[in-house]
Amino acid sequence: MKYKRVLLKLRGESLMGAKQFGIDNDVIAQYADEIKKLCDKKVEVAIVIGGGNIFRGVQAENGGMDRTQGDYMGMLATMINSMALQAALDKLGLYTRLQSAIEMKEIAEPFIKRRAVRHLEKGRVVIFGAGTGSPYFTTDSAAALRAIEIDADVILKGTRVDGIYTADPEKDKSATRFDNISFDEAYKRGLNVMDMTAFTLCKENDLPIIVFDMNKKGNLLKVVEGEKIGTLVSA
Ligand code: UDP
Numbered sequence: 001m002k003y004k005r006v007l008l009k010l011r012g013e014s015l016m017g018a019k020q021f022g023i024d025n026d027v028i029a030q031y032a033d034e035i036k037k038l039c040d041k042k043v044e045v046a047i048v049i050g051g052g053n054i055f056r057g058v059q060a061e062n063g064g065m066d067r068t069q070g071d072y073m074g075m076l077a078t079m080i081n082s083m084a085l086q087a088a089l090d091k092l093g094l095y096t097r098l099q100s101a102i103e104m105k106e107i108a109e110p111f112i113k114r115r116a117v118r119h120l121e122k123g124r125v126v127i128f129g130a131g132t133g134s135p136y137f138t139t140d141s142a143a144a145l146r147a148i149e150i151d152a153d154v155i156l157k158g159t160r161v162d163g164i165y166t167a168d169p170e171k172d173k174s175a176t177r178f179d180n181i182s183f184d185e186a187y188k189r190g191l192n193v194m195d196m197t198a199f200t201l202c203k204e205n206d207l208p209i210i211v212f213d214m215n216k217k218g219n220l221l222k223v224v225e226g227e228k229i230g231t232l233v234s235a
Contacts, residue, residue: 002226005044005120007147008035008156009140012050012081014214022053023084031158032088034220035125039094043224044120046150047127048143049085051077057135071135075102078139082129083107095124101133101142113149120150140198148205155207156223157194158214163231164191178231186233193233208234 017024054077060070212230
């Protein structure tokens, strides 16, 4: 196993599957299956999920709502997704803990780094909900922050494309994929790996990121085993 402790970042939108909004139960069950494969191999797994399938702060702002209010609504959306994934993991018999950056003691533990690490050491999957707990951030930044705090070996950014391309492969057919790229090169080329706050956090703390296709069965485990899948961004 190449990586022992990983932080998996999933986009809220990926949970929609073919739907226009919300959560597709088949998608979440499939993701849970993929995650279980890691647990079966004793990989320590922490997860951050976005909330874009339910709510984004910028949407609210465009509609005339205060941005901060919208961002908190977005953070609550991540909690809904986190709870859905937790339920799917529980169903497979995995041990899970949900930690929230905003206190919600009836449904989640507060985020406590030492406790999170202890859970991981005991083989529990830890989901970090409510992003960073602060407006004007994204769940990519939350993923970077939590990964650094818990000393993860890598951030695994699950997407619907199989890595980072020279241009958007859905628009430009001549785009080619990178197997590896340095933080500096990705920055110079203006490639959209994660938002800039998250990207900078990873770069400054020497935390590699792998962008890969989460929808392809078996990919997640292969990435963790060190197979050359997706794009590795590192120093
Ligand atoms: N959000 C926030 N602070 C955070 C994380 C998230 O304010 O630390 C809000 C923000 O409004 C964001 C929304 O929650 O738009 C949903 O998260 P995100 O857009 O990162 O979800 P994803 O794109 O991964 O689905």
